[in-house]
Amino acid sequence: MVPTLLASAYEISEKSALTRILAEAEVLFAERGFDGVSINEVALAAGVCKANVFHHFATKQELYERVLAHACDAFGRSLDALELKEQDLAGRLWRLMEWHNAFLYQRPHGTRLILRELTGSPTVLERSPVFPLIQRNFDRIVGLLNEVADKLREGISPALVAKVVLSLNLFGFQTERLNEKLMVAGSLATRPELQRQWLDLLLHGIEAPN
Amino acid sequence: MVPTLLASAYEISEKSALTRILAEAEVLFAERGFDGVSINEVALAAGVCKANVFHHFATKQELYERVLAHACDAFGRSLDALELKEQDLAGRLWRLMEWHNAFLYQRPHGTRLILRELTGSPTVLERSPVFPLIQRNFDRIVGLLNEVADKLREGISPALVAKVVLSLNLFGFQTERLNEKLMVAGSLATRPELQRQWLDLLLHGIEAPN
DNA sequence: ATGCTCACCAACCGATCGGTCAGTAAGCGC
DNA sequence: GCGCTTACTGACCGATCGGTTGGTGAGCAT
Numbered sequence: 184m185v186p187t188l189l190a191s192a193y194e195i196s197e198k199s200a201l202t203r204i205l206a207e208a209e210v211l212f213a214e215r216g217f218d219g220v221s222i223n224e225v226a227l228a229a230g231v232c233k234a235n236v237f238h239h240f241a242t243k244q245e246l247y248e249r250v251l252a253h254a255c256d257a258f259g260r261s262l263d264a265l266e267l268k269e270q271d272l273a274g275r276l277w278r279l280m281e282w283h284n285a286f287l288y289q290r291p292h293g294t295r296l297i298l299r300e301l302t303g304s305p306t307v308l309e310r311s312p313v314f315p316l317i318q319r320n321f322d323r324i325v326g327l328l329n330e331v332a333d334k335l336r337e338g339i340s341p342a343l344v345a346k347v348v349l350s351l352n353l354f355g356f357q358t359e360r361l362n363e364k365l366m367v368a369g370s371l372a373t374r375p376e377l378q379r380q381w382l383d384l385l386l387h388g389i390e391a392p393n
Numbered sequence: 394m395v396p397t398l399l400a401s402a403y404e405i406s407e408k409s410a411l412t413r414i415l416a417e418a419e420v421l422f423a424e425r426g427f428d429g430v431s432i433n434e435v436a437l438a439a440g441v442c443k444a445n446v447f448h449h450f451a452t453k454q455e456l457y458e459r460v461l462a463h464a465c466d467a468f469g470r471s472l473d474a475l476e477l478k479e480q481d482l483a484g485r486l487w488r489l490m491e492w493h494n495a496f497l498y499q500r501p502h503g504t505r506l507i508l509r510e511l512t513g514s515p516t517v518l519e520r521s522p523v524f525p526l527i528q529r530n531f532d533r534i535v536g537l538l539n540e541v542a543d544k545l546r547e548g549i550s551p552a553l554v555a556k557v558v559l560s561l562n563l564f565g566f567q568t569e570r571l572n573e574k575l576m577v578a579g580s581l582a583t584r585p586e587l588q589r590q591w592l593d594l595l596l597h598g599i600e601a602p603n
Numbered sequence: 604a605t606g607c608t609c610a611c612c613a614a615c616c617g618a619t620c621g622g623t624c625a626g627t628a629a630g631c632g633c
Numbered sequence: 634g635c636g637c638t639t640a641c642t643g644a645c646c647g648a649t650c651g652g653t654t655g656g657t658g659a660g661c662a663t
Contacts, residue, residue: 200640214514218428221620235641237622295514302512304424304505305570314571336597343582343590346568347561354560360515361524372553380553388598390482390546410610431650442612447652449610 201239203229209250213292216299217247248312251300254293255316261286262320267327272334277382279327280348284378287356298357321345344385351381411449413439419460423502426509427457458522461510464503465526471496472530477537482544487592489537490558494588497566508567531555554595561591 198206207228211220222243226233240246265282267275287294297317300308308314328341335344355377372380408416417438421430432453436443450456475492477485497504507527510518518524538551545554565587582590 214517216426216428216513218426222622223620231640232642233621234623234643238639238641241622243621295512298512301567302505302508303426305567307424309570338590339594343587343594346564347591347594350560350564351557354556354564357511357515358556360519377553380548381557384549384553384557384595384598386598387546388594388596390544390596432652433649441610443651444613444653445611448612451652453651 200229200231200235204231204236204239204246205250205253208246209254209296210292212247212250213295213299217243222246251296251311251313252316254290254296255313255320257290257293258286258297258320259316259323262323265327267330272331273382273386275328275331276344276348276385279324280352280378280382283349283352284356284374287352291356294353294356298353321349324349347385355381410439410441410445414441414446414449414456415460415463418456419464419506420502422457422460423505423509427453432456461506461521461523462526464500464506465523465530467500467503468496468507468530469526469533472533475537477540482541483592483596485537485541486554486558486595489534490562490588490592493559493562494566494584497562501566504563504566508563531559534559557595558591565591 204225208220208225211225211228222236223233225246226236229236236246240249261282265278267278270278297313300311300313301317325342325345328344332341335341355374359374414435418430418435421435421438432446433443435456436446439446446456450459471492475488477488480488507523510521510523511527535552535555538554542551545551565584569584
């Protein structure tokens with residue numbers, strides 16, 4: 184980027200090349216995965232030449248990991264803003280689901296990126312540098328539920344509840360576009376209603392009282 | 394493969410080249426995805442040369458889709474053997490979870506393959522030729538739960554229950570190897586116990602009676 | 604024996620991959 | 634003015650990609 188006097192008014196409002204590379208890489212990697220995207224594609228999308236990408240990042244792998252780390256970081260920073268004090272079990276669960284769901288749809292690319300990482304072979308993920316970041320975020324969520332652990336039925340641990348909530352949200356996010364087509368024998372509600380059904384299911388189970 | 398008289402006794406017990414290509418391709422595609430695997434790698438793993446792979450499959454894409462279709466087919470054939478007659482809601486749910494979980498771990502590569510497909514961008518999946526196969530299998534499972542729909546609480550549909558069961562199993566399968574490492578604030582049980590906890594949670598909810 | 608099909612392979616093709624290199628131009632402390 | 638760093642580029646590199654071609658040899662029907 185060349186901030187001449189004439190162009191500066193326009194250029195200043197633009198992001199820097201580095202920022203654009205990271206942003207475009209996130210979208211591309213999320214859509215097609217590490218091996219499905221070439222550095223040249225990223226460079227073209229960011230409006231720079233390929234060599235410039237290698238100026239900012241030593242290798243393709245390094246770029247990929249920076250993008251991943253940024254996505255995990257965004258998750259953690261959003262989690263900071265989640266306030267659950269003075270909430271009972273149902274309140275916490277509802278707020279947690281609402282926050283998580285909102286985050287997923289606000290950052291679909293980052294979400295898909297992490298999901299992709301989670302879908303690879305587990306042995307690879309275990310050695311991945313993003314693994315501790317994912318671990319830390321998960322532990323924080325478990326911690327939020329730990330404070331109301333005494334309200335849970337015996338044998339139901341906060342970690343179990345956290346995993347169930349995240350599973351449902353992530354799976355729901357990933358298959359939302361499929362719901363309309365996926366249903367011949369049955370039908371599913373749309374997102375806000377579905378979320379309410381999940382909470383209801385979590386709190387009271389599925390069985391009809393007799 | 395050249396079945397000479399001397400080698401025939403050994404060769405006959407071996408699979409054909411075509412079968413080996415499909416089998417090795419499934420493992421490799423499951424571990425590294427479509428773009429992460431080259432035809433040469435598949436050929437080497439199957440013990441044939443690259444051109445031979447293109448003799449059996451016109452393009453890399455065709456090989457990939459054959460492998461995917463085979464994985465979906467295996468799911469359907471396993472589902473055929475699932476017998477749920479004369480089971481009440483809890484019984485059906487338990488058998489369904491048990492069957493699904495067993496299938497996932499019996500065919501981890503096929504499972505990871507489908508999971509990978511599910512993790513890609515939804516617009517791509519919608520146009521994928523495996524989409525109707527996935528759809529059909531899902532509908533069959535919903536159908537199994539439809540027969541006990543009257544035992545469900547109001548507002549809880551069979552499709553919802555099916556999706557929750559599949560979500561939990563798939564997510565559990567995918568993150569099993571991570572459980573031990575993922576837990577600082579809490580801990581999760583191992584597979585059979587975890588499955589029992591899920592069923593308990595589904596039937597009765599998480600909230601302690603007061 | 605001849606002719607055809609099928610399974611298989613070595614060698615090759617153009618394109619693209621990740622990555623390097625030499626060089627240019629701007630900003631900045633001195 | 635003068636170095637030094639930083640951002641950036643076009644041209645290039647060897648390797649590998651998906652895919653093709655020409656050909657060999659076994660099995661089999663006629």
